[in-house]
Amino acid sequence: MSIDRLPQLTDAAETPRLVIKVGSALLVGKDGEPRRAWLTLLVAEIAAARARGQDVIVVSSGAIALGARKLGLARGGRGSLADAQAAAAVGQIALAGLWAELLAAHGLIAAQVLLTLEDLEDRRRYLNVTATLGTLLAAGAVPVINENDTVATEEIRFGDNDRLAARVGQAAGASAVLLLSDIDGLYDRDPRLEGAVRIPVVRGVTPEIHAMATGGSSSGLGSGGMTSKLQAAEIAGLAGIALAIIDGRPESPIAAALGAERGTLFCPPARSGRKARARKAWLGGKLRMKGSVTVDAGAAAALARGSSLLAAGVKAVEGSFLRGDAIAVLGPDGAVVARGLSEYDAAECAALMGHPSTEHEALLGYAPRSALIHRDQLVML
Template identity: 85%
Template sequence: MKISQLDQLTDVAACPRLVVKVGSALLVGGDGAPRRDWLAALVAEIAAARAGGQEVIVVSSGAIALGARKLGLAKGGRGSLSDAQAAASVGQIALAGLWAELLAAHGLTAAQILLTLEDLEDRRRYLNVTATLGTLLAAGAVPVINENDSVATQEIRFGDNDRLAARVGQAAGASAVLLLSDIDGLYDRDPREPGAQRIPVVRGVTPEIHAMATGGSSSGLGSGGMTSKLQAAEIAEFAGIALAIIDGQPVSPIATALQADRGTLFLPRGRKQARKAWLGGKMRMRGLVRVDAGAASALTRGSSLLAAGVTAVEGEFQRGDAIAVLGPDGQTLARGLSEYDAAECVRIMGRPSRDHEATLGYAPRSALIHRDQMVLL
């Protein structure tokens, strides 16, 4: 049963497993203290969903904001990387304790998981996350996940929990991801402008949809904005997962939004084979290759990428690394795992396969990127 409308997010038949993302501005007040009453009402909604048979995973921001208050750090703890890491170290204890206390009041066990980008970009670690989530849910626990900001650096961080939530949804095999925001969906322009219209359903995140987004977080507490939410929607699309944005500010926000049918629902594409869904959702590419029109056309017909169609190689990557494939117009056509390192790609690009052995000194592989290790975008 595929999700096609907003209120199906609480329908166990349509959505047996749901990821709920909570932003900093919702969980933490302007004074840096947790909004306990609001959070208690949300936890009651989660408990009701669990009682009805729906499995729920929480992706919760708020550690940096809570820690900054305790440490007395300026700018909400985001003045520098070291401030953010210190604030997260202190705040994560408070955040986990808060969720554990409120869930326990409903007889539910909270399970904390802290992740970095590499935990979901590396295939083996990704599968470990999948296994852990499955075991926790089978045992009746409610996983509460956050980025591991105490150790994450700019190079190994998601940077916002919207995209983390989408990747967690993919790893968990969820049916949908629900982003609780400080706005009730995607608008066709800045929602503060007169005449701005909310878009209730999006069928594919296109360049036109991206053009509607505004970048920053209006609260000053979080790190995301509508742009990050659209990137999360793209990750969910590739995994065949629905994603919705609703206004998280009211008390009992899920029931309030769904009863009023206010939000934006991004419809999923067909669910891909697990490895290709993982590839489609990867956020960091080690490099890229540019291809000619002939190769671009062949890719759309399901062919592997041959070196003969490659016109340029960029980046420093090794065999097995994820790289992007760009067409003649500069648009990204695909992502895949390279069968060669960057230096080898430079040597064989534009050359037919029959010349590869003489060029490389060993028998060539069947393709630069095999179609089984590639996903079209």
């Protein structure tokens, strides 16, 4: 099945599993208190989705904002990393309790899941998240997910729940991700400018699409902006998952936006080979690379045809990485063209680069592997 219209997100046949992301500015008012009336209506929509046969996973922001008010922290708890961690520790209890209470009113069980970047970057931990979410959904629970901001640091954190929602969608095998935002979609320029036009459907996030994005969150509460939403759309697309941005501000926002088909839908590209797609989607969605290799035009063209990366086409090696680490592949112009798991560590890559395979055994002192990055461990971007 292919999702190419917003109303399909409420069709259990087309979208059997849906991830809904709720931003801080929607869930928490300017007074630092939860917007209970709005959230009550959203939970009713989630309950309706469950009643028509859809699995629903919620990715909910708001813990830092809620905790900041309770602790009396300035700048909504985002004045420093220490403030954010302290606010999250307090706010997460309030946030989980709020979701549990409102879902229980519909006979639904909330399950809190706190994740860090490493939980989804490490393959084994990623598969554990997949298994846990599958078990919870099979048992009829509604997972409510947030980044574990109490322990996450600047170096090991998503930083926004847009990308987290896309990665959760991958791990859960979702059909679509729905981002409830304080804007009703992607515009061809800053939506505050006269003549700005909303783009209803995007087929492929190109450099031209990225150029339309603005980086900041208009609310001042959230940590993401349109740039993070486009990154989320790319992550989702690699897994064959549709992603939509809608205006979350109205009451019953899902019905309001999808009924009027007002928002932006990012359609995933066609992918083949489900098993390969699952692993490559995880690899393509990784946010941290341990290093990079730069390749010449011939190697870049060979990769585009589905070949493995051979050391002969490598012109430069950067970073400190080991065999099995994820690295970026840069084209001649410095743009990232692929990501893959290296068959060698950085020092070995540096020794082999530019040399044909026939010379590798003499250079290494042992029988070489078939490629620097095998095509089964490589994803084109």
